[in-house]
Structures are given as C-alpha cells and as structure tokens.
Amino acid sequence: MGGHHHDHDHDHSHGHNNKKVLLISFLIITAYMFVEAFGGYITNSLALISDAGHMLSDSIALAIALLAFKFGEKAVNKGKTYGYRRFEILAATLNGITLVAIALYIFYEAIERFINPPEVATLGMLVISCIGLLINILVAWIMMRGSDTEHNLNMKGAYMHVISDMLGSIGAIIAALLMMFFGWGWADPLASVIVAILVLRSGYFVSKSSLHVLMEGTPRNVNLEEVVQSISRIEGVKAVHDVHIWSITSNFNALTAHIVVAGDRTVYESDTLLQNIQHMLEHKNIAHSTLQIESEQHRHDKSILCTTEAGAPDAHAHHHH
Numbered sequence: 001m002g003g004h005h006h007d008h009d010h011d012h013s014h015g016h017n018n019k020k021v022l023l024i025s026f027l028i029i030t031a032y033m034f035v036e037a038f039g040g041y042i043t044n045s046l047a048l049i050s051d052a053g054h055m056l057s058d059s060i061a062l063a064i065a066l067l068a069f070k071f072g073e074k075a076v077n078k079g080k081t082y083g084y085r086r087f088e089i090l091a092a093t094l095n096g097i098t099l100v101a102i103a104l105y106i107f108y109e110a111i112e113r114f115i116n117p118p119e120v121a122t123l124g125m126l127v128i129s130c131i132g133l134l135i136n137i138l139v140a141w142i143m144m145r146g147s148d149t150e151h152n153l154n155m156k157g158a159y160m161h162v163i164s165d166m167l168g169s170i171g172a173i174i175a176a177l178l179m180m181f182f183g184w185g186w187a188d189p190l191a192s193v194i195v196a197i198l199v200l201r202s203g204y205f206v207s208k209s210s211l212h213v214l215m216e217g218t219p220r221n222v223n224l225e226e227v228v229q230s231i232s233r234i235e236g237v238k239a240v241h242d243v244h245i246w247s248i249t250s251n252f253n254a255l256t257a258h259i260v261v262a263g264d265r266t267v268y269e270s271d272t273l274l275q276n277i278q279h280m281l282e283h284k285n286i287a288h289s290t291l292q293i294e295s296e297q298h299r300h301d302k303s304i305l306c307t308t309e310a311g312a313p314d315a316h317a318h319h320h321h
Contacts, residue, residue: 021146025139026062039128043121047172047191050106058161064091092210099203106196110189117185129172136166168195216246219253254288263295
C-alpha cells in the first residue's frame, strides 16, 4: 500500500526535530532547576522551591519524551511485536504520579509556613524568579517553533509543563514583590500553593490520558460510530461487526474488525475492497488495521462490538452465538 511510506517519512523528520528540541529544552530546564532549588534553599523561599519542583517535573517529562522517541525507534522484535512504543505511555503514567506526589509535598510544607511565616530573602527571590520566567519563555518559544506540540502526546505534555511553569515563576515574582513592598509573609506560601495546584492539575491529566491508553480505551481522536458507518458505506460491504479500536501509543491507533461481503466475490475483489477500507481508515487516524473477511453464511451475532464473555468456554468460537 502506497500510503504508508509517505506518512512514515513525514513522521521521521518530525521525530528528529522533536528530539532535538527536547534535548535542548531538557538541558536548559534541568540546569536552571538546580539553580532555582539552590536559590530557594538560600533565600528560604518555598515559592522558589515549589517552582523548582515544578521544573523537576518538567525535566522528568522532557527526559521521558526523549527516551520515548529513542525507545520508539527500537526495532520491533518477536517478543514485542509493536516494538517499544508503549514505553512512552508507561513513562507518562509514572510522570503523572510523580507530579501528584510533588504537589502534595508542597501543600504539606505550605501549611507549616502559613502558621508561622519564616524570614525570606526577597531580593534574591525576585531575581531568581525573573530569570526563571525568561528561561521558561525561551524554552516555550523553542518548542513552539521547532516541534510537533500539536499531535504528539509527549511533546504536548512537555510543552504544557513549560507553560504552567511560566505561571509558577510569575507567582514567585508577585510574591517577592508583595513581601518587599507590604511585608506580607504569607505571599510566599500562597504562591507555592498556587504552583502546587498547577502541578497537581497537570499530574492528574497526564495520568488520566495515559491510563486511558493503557486500558485500551478508544482513542480521543477517533469516532467509533463514524468509522463503522464509513466502512459500511464502502461498496461491497454488507455488514461490520466485532470492531475494536485502541491506541498503541500517541498517534498510533489500531483497529480490528470483521467485514461481511457477498460469498460469490473472488479473492481479488475482496482484496481490492480491503485496500479501499484501509485507505479510508488511514484518513481517519487509524494507522494499523487488521480486517477479517466473512461471507454472509458465516454465522455470527449482529452486534458491532464483540460481546463474548471472556470466561465463556467458546470465547474463540464466535460463530456459535
């Protein structure tokens, strides 16, 4: 099938750019994370420490995305027929859980500080958070310009991290100014709580979307009913049933289905029909499809989805229904 190669090359150049952008962003953010953590420790600012925690989550997200591209390129082998593409999703799940943990730790620390606000070196805090803001703007700009933040789950995740990081730096800047001009000691823990809420939110969404993939959920960018209708409309298709659609990893959706055709069709005719269906599916974001052709005599249930009970003795013998 001609369609595949073109898509593959296109992804490849994208993948290369994504990797380069990720590497640069990872190095910048990780370096500054250490500066900010150290700065937070010296100036005694929880807002800076929490922002550094946020940056840590960024750098983990970027490292995961980098590793995912690396692993994703590893060859398919007999033990792993889909290659290592799932690694990305597992890593994203881990990242999501880490974020939730960081957020909870910051909440815990902040409560202590609301009760008795410590002395904070506000000028140092202001300088460090301003530099942090500039670094985030730089990284976001590099990502926007050089990579596929639109479609790749990892790139999108990394980009969203950097954007929410920016808000963290802004929070720290405002807190520093409030403490300098009004002496409001609670501004520092308040800013850190706001950052923690952002961290918690991104942790929740990253975990939720990656778990959806791990649970073989129907991909967000595919409409099951629409796909079934489109298959049914193709000339020669009498019925469609046992449809399964899932994601292997972001941007790699797979489908299996049983297609009922007239029994007097030749193998060649059926083959052409299959090619038409596969071509149509590629336009609907389904890169990999496995279709089983059946004649109308093949006895089966009419349901679109497979309704066999997993524990039933004839789980594999669909036609006994």
